[in-house]
Amino acid sequence: MSNETHKKSKGIMRKLNAGTGVAFGLLLGFTVNYLARKYLAQGDDFPFYGDQVIISTMLAWALGFMIGVGAFVGPYRWLMNRDLSYEDQMWLAGKDAGTARYFRFTTDHKVVGIQYLVMTMVLLGVGGTLAMMIRTQLSMPNNHFINHSMYNSFVGLHGIIMIIATIIMVTGPFGNFILPIMIGARDMAFPRLNALSFWLIFAAVPILLAAPFLGGISTGWTAYAPLSTQAPAGMDAYIITIIIFAVSSAVAGANITTTAVTMRARGMTWDRTPIFVYGAVASVGVAIPAFPMFMASQIFSGLDRAMGASFYDATNGGSGWLYANLFWLMGHPEVYVILLPALVALLEIVPVFSRSPLFSFNAAVAGIVGITGLSVLVWAHHMYASGWAPNLNAPFMLTTEIISIPTGLLFLVFIGTIWRGNIWVRLPMIAVYAVLWNFLIGGITGIYLSDVPADMALHGSMYVTAHFHYTLMGAGLTGMIGATAYWFPKLTGRMLNEKFATPAFLIMQLGFQVTFFGMFLVGLEGQPRRVAMYDILFANGNKISTMGAYTIFFGALIMLVTIIDSWRNGDVAPANPWGSQTLEWKVPNPIPLENFLVPPVVTGDPYQFGKPDIYDLGADKEKVEV
């Protein structure tokens, strides 16, 4: 027995990494591609041949990659009755492995967090570059920078890349790296599923990035049928990406939820659990019912394209409205999947930088729960003008407008915490102010759009584009940048150089306001979304938008360089540079493999700030005895 445990496993498991994954993925992909082309029926009677070949090749690549990277080692060893030994598990966790552990199927949640962060930054970079192409094309009314086909393809690709990037941008890096330490756990509940969720996305990204070479995603990110049935093979890339991504997010959602529910430290009751944990769980919790809808919508779409099924073909008993419903059943909860984690990350930041307790923890929880519950009941407000069910417009207007009540509670928590605080203006706190401003504009323009008659005028116009960029980018992405600035010392062990990061952030914010001011302008004047050319009437607004967009890009480049430089050469960070009280700041830098040498015991909530104050003593009766 002891012989067996000491025997060093020489299995091929220890040779697997991203490189073997890519190699095996390509091998299986090319093999299946060859077989499909050889044996699938083709010719004029078989119009689906092309899509069948492409879809089977992509699925084979993904499967091959996952095998090659070692995703199935655990289940395989279990099936062979040679379950992983302690040494194997330590090896999988990346014990003493140096940077090589970032390039293989490593189960340590801190490694997965960093992998997600880098992946998010890469996706944001690609999506942002595409946005620059779009804005360059739109800088003049009849520009010929790119042709219409390329333009449509870039619009779709920009959309879906940014959606994926923003969905993973907070729960990926911080939900994986920070959340387990924040609750006093040694790792996630399911470390191997954690690695699986990341490497699935890694397998999907090359498929998505292949889309431009297969005719592009010419449908916008919404991929409405029957336009998607007409679209070139790039659409298959979209479909497969979404299916893989849905699996990844289901796995990640189950993992984060289980971790938060079962692995909190001794004494961490629900009212002592940091608000970030609530928001992260709510976010992945909403994704659990929402993403299967997306997956189903794309499976149907794929079957329509590759098998001649007619889910969405109105001439054969299908309906485009079925697609729109399935899509928005995911699509609206999804904006809260993006928004909530960013907002709750900021709710961790506000108390620390105001040196005040979170104002009404319970109101924050109620806000999160309210938004989560209502978010699955508002989807058809995207379909007021679709003609699908006009009688349902009024009920959906009701649910949409009610969501402003829990959202308002979160605003109250923000300003209540700031109220009479001792405000420490550092980059994370500047992000809080920026998000308050952006989210107000996103929220108010959302009120106009929730109103049925007003939406009949504004739907499908650039106004909507500006509105959702204010929520997803202005609140979501800006919040994520604030969270990165806040947790950077913990993620990297170094301080972010704010001498450059803060100006970069402010340049991005300025550019952002200018870009989307221009877009609101042309939207109100009547410019439709997703047009490659436009009436001369909209020239000024578009010029403003393009200049703003270049400003954002310039700021983002400085930010990127600053982040990379600080990561490599920044000042070494103390364990708790901000004086925070959550548990992740109690572990030393660098963080030990299993986070805590002694399991922590929690005796209060992490918002114990504040000195007795003559004014507030009276205002808050519960605290009079202090």
Add this chain to the structure above:
Amino acid sequence: MSTKERKLGSVGEFIRRPYVRHIFIIWIFVTIAIGLFAPVQSSLMGNSASLEMDVVKETMTIFTFWSAPVAGLVISVALYSLFGWRSQGETAPTEDGSPMRSNSKVVVGWLVGSSILCVMLLVWGLAAMSESHNGSDPAKIHTVNVVGNQWVWNFDYKDDGNFSTPVLYLPIDEPVMFNISSVDVIHSFWIVEMGVKMDANPHETTHMRVTPTELGIFNIRCAELCGLNHSAMFTKVHVVSKSDYKVWVDSMKGSAQ
């Protein structure tokens, strides 16, 4: 000390705090500034060309007025805090801020306030929706069939003669019912200055009603991405007097024969 005269936490004491007055002044300014944005927004949308657009512009203006005080409150507290409550010095503040953990009056007040606003939005919206359904004698409604086709609009006049045209003509002040469909993918039929749009779905017919109130030439654009030349899928609507409309219809009937 004034604490002897007024109970701490009372409304009178609260409004006497210097920072509350400052925030109140900022709030007034910010609220007015946001309110002033309403006419700007309205003018950007251009002159209204239909009863429906009147409703849209009214809604946008009134919603701006209702949101202004709430947005103003958030902005004024945030702005004040950056100056009035800012920690001095570069390093971490040694002093903490207020220890306030909650205030039930404020939370309840906020909830009640936002709920009332929400109900106001809803009632306004419902009233506006029913307004657009009421009105004139159905016999007087003109019917036009709209067909979207990658990437042109076609208008089939059935009631006023049997002919098709790529440019829409409508008589002023008379309600029109559009029956909208598509022969290929989803389009969206949008008469910009009239503030109405409705998707054109393949093998389905959707309906949209509008009453033009201004003479002139207005824009029709496609508002749903419909493929390669989506951005080129536009045409015009001519709103003409009733007598001119008759003349136009007669000429179209003549050329259709």
